[in-house]
Amino acid sequence: xxxxxxxxxxxxxxxxxxxxxxxxxxxxxxxxxxLIVGTGKYSGYDVMAECLDLSGTDCITVAVxxxxxxxxxxxxxxxxIDSRRxxxxxxxxxxxxxxxxxxxxxxxxxxxxxxxxxGADWVKLEVLGDAKTLLPDPIATLEATERLVAEGFQVxxxxxxxxxxxxxxxxxxxxxVMPAGSPIGSGQGVLNPNNIRIxxxxxxxxDPTYPVxxxxxxxxxxxxxxxxxxxxxxxxLNTGIAHARDPKLMARAMRAATxxxxxxxxxxxxxxxxxxxxxxxxxxxxxPGKPR
Numbered sequence: 001x002x003x004x005x006x007x008x009x010x011x012x013x014x015x016x017x018x019x020x021x022x023x024x025x026x027x028x029x030x031x032x033x034x035l036i037v038g039t040g041k042y043s044g045y046d047v048m049a050e051c052l053d054l055s056g057t058d059c060i061t062v063a064v065x066x067x068x069x070x071x072x073x074x075x076x077x078x079x080x081i082d083s084r085r086x087x088x089x090x091x092x093x094x095x096x097x098x099x100x101x102x103x104x105x106x107x108x109x110x111x112x113x114x115x116x117x118x119g120a121d122w123v124k125l126e127v128l129g130d131a132k133t134l135l136p137d138p139i140a141t142l143e144a145t146e147r148l149v150a151e152g153f154q155v156x157x158x159x160x161x162x163x164x165x166x167x168x169x170x171x172x173x174x175x176x177v178m179p180a181g182s183p184i185g186s187g188q189g190v191l192n193p194n195n196i197r198i199x200x201x202x203x204x205x206x207d208p209t210y211p212v213x214x215x216x217x218x219x220x221x222x223x224x225x226x227x228x229x230x231x232x233x234x235x236x237l238n239t240g241i242a243h244a245r246d247p248k249l250m251a252r253a254m255r256a257a258t259x260x261x262x263x264x265x266x267x268x269x270x271x272x273x274x275x276x277x278x279x280x281x282x283x284x285x286x287x288p289g290k291p292r
Contacts, residue, residue, distance in 0.1 A: 051248055064107055065092065094128070101127045101144040138162070142169060161199060229265050
């Protein structure tokens with residue numbers, strides 16, 4: 001993404017003074033990978049399993065309401081997911097009311113308790129307000145967050161990139177706020193980086209380790225790298241891999257992009273300048289020869 005030279009450099013462009021450990025902590029969970037991958041929209045369960053492996057993720061999200069556990073061939077998606085290797089993150093995709101989201105979250109918890117998976121105590125909360133844009137309903141999302149937190153859930157909350165809403169969701173007890181880069185499945189990347197910067201500033205103001213994850217809209221590896229370079233702690237995606245022309249190759253690319261973006265953020269980019277700056281020293285230049 002091209003950024004005008006006049007774009008102000010926000011506080012999140014600066015790496016932390018002491019680079020944190022590579023482990024991503026979300027509530028009581030620790031993840032080695034900062035890439036969280038979805039399980040929907042793949043051409044088959046076997047392709048999904050290979051892509052999850054190639055992505056390097058150790059946390060995958062499953063839509064409890066939308067996911068068909070059994071495919072047309074009678075295969076169960078859970079047979080293709082190693083619940084000992086991956087921490088499962090149940091999500092409430094497809095819910096349009098707080099009541100529905102709470103009910104689906106409870107169902108996801110029961111499923112994972114049966115699998116003895118550590119993801120049973122958390123949920124990726126989605127409460128949508130519109131079936132066309134799949135943008136979240138901020139009021140219903142806040143209500144559902146409060147209710148689920150009261151029931152002991154660790155809530156990772158999908159929201160817009162509005163900083164005020166993000167701050168209120170954190171205040172409601174969400175263990176991670178997950179602003180959208182752009183609408184779900186759109187592949188448009190991070191449309192409003194300045195809002196993401198402000199979300200980071202507000203959410204990390206008194207807690208620099210609070211995890212902020214870009215969720216939705218990324219379409220290719222450069223989108224992931226750009227998001228990570230803004231200073232977010234991770235990226236959650238699904239369609240960008242599942243609908244790529246070569247999903248397996250894209251899974252590799254998304255893994256590398258996440259790692260490269262994180263390292264670049266910690267390394268600290270050089271300032272943007274309008275004019276050129278010579279890369280070689282200007283001191284001790286060889287004197288120009290005298291004309292003959």
